[in-house]
Amino acid sequence: MARVYISSVIGAPADRIWQTVRDFNALPDWVPAVRESRIEGGQPSDQVGCVRAFRLEDGGFLRERLLALSDYDYSVTYAILESPMGVQNYIATLKLMPVTDGGRTFAEWTAEFDCDPAAEADLVANIGNGVFQAAFDALKVRFGS
């Protein structure tokens, strides 16, 4: 089981950042690598169980299912159903926690998955730095660091 953990501090209150990241269909608005996204079956994007189908800037296509969403915990958990990355049993959680000291937000993004052992190091680095940290960097640009 491979594990990715990336965390950062973003310079705005958690409730503001949550408005952006809670929308399961809004990846193109804030994750640089995502070009377009839609929710299958016309379901609302906060309906637990809904599936987002999205395309990356490099052409890659993914489908992910919303497993859990908590406005109380500022947390969203999802699983990959289909991807070009060569991962199995991929489950990820993005969670925000308020930093009371200064009205900032602690953001952490974890993922666990199975994969070919030879590809694990590259996958962990690409997901951690190329996706999660890049997304946090984009939030820091938008909201302050």
Add this chain to the structure above:
Amino acid sequence: MIRVVRSTVIDAPVAAVWEILRDFNGHDRWHPIVRRSMLEDSKRTDQVGCVRNFDLEDGANVRERLLSLSDSERRFRYSIVAADVPLRNYVAEVRLKPVTDGDRTFWHWSSTFNTPPGQERELAALVATEVYEAGFAAVRARVERPTGGNRRTWDAAAAAPAVRQGAGAAIEGTAIVIDRHGGAEELHPQPAEAPPPGPSQVRLRQTAVGVNYIDVYCRTGYFDLLDPPGVPGLEAAGVVVDVGANVGHLAPGQRVAYACPPLGAYASVRTMDAGLVIPLPDHIDDETAAAGLLKGVTAEFLLHRVHAVAPGETVLVYAPAGGVGRILCQWANRLGATVIGATSTDEKARVGRAAGAHHVIVPGERSLEEQVRDLTDGHGADVIYDAVGRDSFAHSVAALAVRGHLVSFGQASGDIGPQDISMLAGCSATLSRPNYVHYTDTPEKFGASADRLFDAVQRRIVTIEIGQRFALENAADAHRALEGRATTGSTVLIPGPIQDGQGEAES
């Protein structure tokens, strides 16, 4: 039910913060409101179920039980068992998470509790600010890295113009000269030259100069170390300009430091014997080296060579808030000793506790030896580091454990004078009077000592706090501040801009 949550970000790796926080009984070493803490029933600090029994600075007593402890989640929970404060059903959680973006720490501290009617707001504010936020500030002060602005480094490019002046030319700079023994006003800047290095010599451009109290004694003539006219100062850091023949361990452009006689460190340029000049690792910045080498190396040989402090020993340190004393407390604590500080004021006691003293005593109505015996169930101190001298010597002997070791390494209160060694028979005591020079006078001795110090600094066992910086030209002001007890931590002098304009100016 009231819920209080406070969180912050500490600019230090999560492991460093967790190392401090996971010690359930260690809060009296860092939290400003905790005066003294002990574990009940001889339990261990990481034994789930243990109860810490502690007194606050205002006199209130609190007992708290460790409910859970997780090193994998870096989290623990605890509850109040009994308290002189009306917090009922109080359960709190401390949790750390790594901030991978910048190798920092997110610290979340929360609790739920009930209060008597009408006291909700007041007690919630007390917990949030006096306990949680004050704790954040105290730990932050202990572990955060020095800010980038404090780092002064020289690279080879900055030093290159000086090298191009030619091997035969002296480099001009500034030195602080004393023409006669006397007050601070006798320290005055004067143009000075650093000649090309001869065999086994090195020429330095200095970037930071350490100020020690011994410099005052040299200036006044109390110590017969400086025969005017002369330049005081024992330690500095800088960059190598060039080296003479037979110098293999240094090269132009290298960052270096020294802490040794002969005097002469109060200068912007210096040519000196290369033997005791050591390269600095990247993680030790120039000011830290200049501020901490003499004191840190002193603490190193006192704790490791004069007496090898072992886990479980009781160590008594005088002046735990002082330069060497603070480092002795930090380091002895991490060596596993029980550290007792002895000082004169509550404020200094607070600094000593923050440095790692488990107990700090302020001798007054009850003598030092009585208080040490009380704290050690009559055992006494296994080793005593005493730089007070005349006023403390007899008390130190009386506070020793059987076969204890009294290390007298200074005489701030005056010479000890003749003593009858039969007094040592009362507890089969060992007495040492170490001299810095004899532990540091070869590259092997000094290098080994400095390496161990640098390692301890990197691992944050020892912290060097720079309280104030003065331009080299204003060395007299630095001495006035030191003698006026207006300084905190270490003091450094910063040489001004160098002639070719490559240096960093310091106002």
